[in-house]
Amino acid sequence: xxxxxxxxxxxxxxxxHLWDASEANIAHEGGxxxxxxxxxxxTAFTPEEEQWDMETYRKYGKEKMVDDLFRNGHVDMGIxxxxxxxxxxxxxxxxxxxxxxxxxxxxERFVLNGSFDPRDGxxxxxxxxxxxxxYDLQGVKLYTAEWRGDxxxxxxxxxxxxxxxxxxxxxxxxxxxxHKGPTIRPLNKDAFDVxxxxxxxxxxxxxxxxxxHVGLPRLDDFCWIAAQEPNVYGxxxxxxxxxxxxxxxxxxxxxxxxxxxxxDRILFGSDYALWEPDWLVPTVxxxxxxxxxxxxxxxxxxxxxxxxxxxxNAAELYDIDIEAKKAQFEDDAISREFxxxxxxxxxxAD
Amino acid sequence: xxxxxxxxAGDDAxxxxxxxxxxxxxxxxxVERLRRVDDPELDRSIVDLEYVDRIDVxxxxxxxxxxxxxxxxxxxxxWMMATGIRDEVGTLPGVADVTVDLRDHMHAEEIxxxxxxxxxxxxAFPDAEDGVDAVRHKLDEKARLARQHAAVxxxxxxxxxxxxxxxxxxxxxxxxxxxxxxxxxxxxxxxxVPVDADPLARYLEKARAVGLAGDDHLFADPAGxxxxxxxxxxxxxxxxxxxxxxxxxxxxxAALHESRNGTAVDD
Numbered sequence: 001x002x003x004x005x006x007x008x009x010x011x012x013x014x015x016x017h018l019w020d021a022s023e024a025n026i027a028h029e030g031g032x033x034x035x036x037x038x039x040x041x042x043t044a045f046t047p048e049e050e051q052w053d054m055e056t057y058r059k060y061g062k063e064k065m066v067d068d069l070f071r072n073g074h075v076d077m078g079i080x081x082x083x084x085x086x087x088x089x090x091x092x093x094x095x096x097x098x099x100x101x102x103x104x105x106x107x108e109r110f111v112l113n114g115s116f117d118p119r120d121g122x123x124x125x126x127x128x129x130x131x132x133x134x135y136d137l138q139g140v141k142l143y144t145a146e147w148r149g150d151x152x153x154x155x156x157x158x159x160x161x162x163x164x165x166x167x168x169x170x171x172x173x174x175x176x177x178x179h180k181g182p183t184i185r186p187l188n189k190d191a192f193d194v195x196x197x198x199x200x201x202x203x204x205x206x207x208x209x210x211x212x213h214v215g216l217p218r219l220d221d222f223c224w225i226a227a228q229e230p231n232v233y234g235x236x237x238x239x240x241x242x243x244x245x246x247x248x249x250x251x252x253x254x255x256x257x258x259x260x261x262x263x264d265r266i267l268f269g270s271d272y273a274l275w276e277p278d279w280l281v282p283t284v285x286x287x288x289x290x291x292x293x294x295x296x297x298x299x300x301x302x303x304x305x306x307x308x309x310x311x312x313n314a315a316e317l318y319d320i321d322i323e324a325k326k327a328q329f330e331d332d333a334i335s336r337e338f339x340x341x342x343x344x345x346x347x348x349a350d
Numbered sequence: 351x352x353x354x355x356x357x358x359a360g361d362d363a364x365x366x367x368x369x370x371x372x373x374x375x376x377x378x379x380x381v382e383r384l385r386r387v388d389d390p391e392l393d394r395s396i397v398d399l400e401y402v403d404r405i406d407v408x409x410x411x412x413x414x415x416x417x418x419x420x421x422x423x424x425x426x427x428x429w430m431m432a433t434g435i436r437d438e439v440g441t442l443p444g445v446a447d448v449t450v451d452l453r454d455h456m457h458a459e460e461i462x463x464x465x466x467x468x469x470x471x472x473x474a475f476p477d478a479e480d481g482v483d484a485v486r487h488k489l490d491e492k493a494r495l496a497r498q499h500a501a502v503x504x505x506x507x508x509x510x511x512x513x514x515x516x517x518x519x520x521x522x523x524x525x526x527x528x529x530x531x532x533x534x535x536x537x538x539x540x541x542x543v544p545v546d547a548d549p550l551a552r553y554l555e556k557a558r559a560v561g562l563a564g565d566d567h568l569f570a571d572p573a574g575x576x577x578x579x580x581x582x583x584x585x586x587x588x589x590x591x592x593x594x595x596x597x598x599x600x601x602x603x604a605a606l607h608e609s610r611n612g613t614a615v616d617d
Binding site for chain 1: 419422456477495572588590595596598608609
């Protein structure tokens with residue numbers, strides 16, 4: 001657990017992956033380019049001394065991930081967000097099943113999200129049911145720009161997608177995480193479009209839509225939609241590491257998010273292994289708005305606000321009782337392995 | 351001409367056909383001309399962004415190589431920049447032929463050959479859903495809104511009230527009044543207010559590009575409609591968000607460019 005100015009901050013990393021981009025798993029040149037592009041993002045926003053080598057980055061494995069999140073990373077819980085990319089990788093890049101290998105080992109520490117692709121039709125609906133039955137899903141990560149055969153993507157407001165969203169409602173899967181982030185997909189499809197989230201969020205008020213990467217580079221459209229739709233949230237993955245080498249820009253983005261969405265609808269995510277929480281969590285916790293930003297937006301980036309997006313808001317969406325979790329983590333497998341139990345004991349005594 | 355400065359369109363059209371026996375252009379002249387080509391998403395010149403990798407001049411033949419922050423940058427954006435380079439340098443006196451060379455991009459071959467052979471975007475990318483002009487227009491609309499924020503802030507700084515700002519038309523603004531100061535005329539010219547000219551000039555350039563000439567109203571909401579005084583604050587907040595978005599994306603690209611290509615860009 002992270003401590004900020006003597007105060008405990010329960011960290012739920014809202015966006016983590018266990019991916020495999022090893023050369024043996026690459027099925028299409030797009031797979032190689034994809035991981036190279038990720039690596040560019042990694043090096044661009046990671047302090048030099050924290051950067052990984054490419055071989056590690058391709059496939060880091062369960063053990064390293066557990067170390068990086070819990071032993072060294074200040075993370076108390078992580079939410080797996082799968083990214084299938086089945087056309088690019090033989091066994092998929094970061095599937096629910098791959099993530100489950102770790103999530104099932106430490107079920108108290110991970111939330112395992114599933115995924116769907118409306119282009120899979122009936123088979124896809126059956127797969128979503130199967131995932132839900134197996135893992136009791138509370139959320140899905142959606143990658144609308146994924147290639148599938150000749151198709152270069154899909155829209156969240158299509159008839160087919162609505163069928164899957166209705167299935168989520170029926171199955172009690174409440175949290176939908178569409179990736180709306182920087183352009184790593186070719187061509188111009190959806191290049192700056194978050195409009196499909198608007199229609200979906202209006203049509204499914206019982207679902208929560210966490211727009212990953214806060215729509216960058218469509219932050220303004222995202223903010224405007226989120227201001228109208230109370231069930232739209234912003235995931236900070238990609239925005240967060242800007243706190244490290246573009247702190248002023250990070251402050252502006254936080255100013256916009258707090259201005260339009262407020263402090264209850266922002267969720268932290270490291271996007272691990274794009275970036276590592278060990279340096280990212282402290283960097284974000286230390287981030288401040290400049291006086292002119294506070295003045296311009298009329299908002300504050302206080303410890304209370306940070307505690308909300310660092311964990312409390314995700315806990316709300318995923319029905320996580322933070323106090324009960326702290327009690328549990330006094331003596332769970334991870335705390336025993338890394339000798340972390342005492343920090344939760346101290347915390348409970350507060 | 352997609353990625354070129356619209357205010358310069360048609361300039362030097364007579365020199366398009368061949369070099370006309372003129373002296374080969376200097377490298378400096380080529381760089382100056384390339385300033386007119388922008389990254390449409392970031393609303394900044396490819397020269398300032400350090401995308402230009404190499405310029406070769408062989409008599410009246412010029413080759414411009416450029417590289418983008420990632421190999422995955424949108425092909426539509428890359429296409430706009432490539433055609434911009436081709437068309438802008440192609441209209442320089444003394445240039446008979448321009449070859450564009452996009453490097454280290456996943457669609458380098460399609461874009462380089464497509465632009466050099468003057469094929470349409472859709473021929474090079476049959477999968478593309480939107481034509482490149484439609485994409486350009488959307489980006490220009492965003493850039494216009496982002497630039498409006500700075501222009502309106504300048505007017506507020508100069509002492510204008512929101513209801514005066516939303517009621518302004520183009521005829522009330524004299525950009526060339528006095529060096530870096532523009533003059534805004536209010537109350538039928540009985541009051542003249544000096545204003546920082548640059549944000550207004552930048553705004554007007556982009557407003558023209560999206561067909562907002564400002565004859566009736568200088569400023570507009572995101573849909574291009576006049577702003578009612580009651581909506582002033584919301585529209586200005588949305589314009590600010592558009593500016594933060596463009597600048598934020600600029601930072602992402604600058605960091606990627608620095609990391610991949612070792613080029614530090616002031617963002």
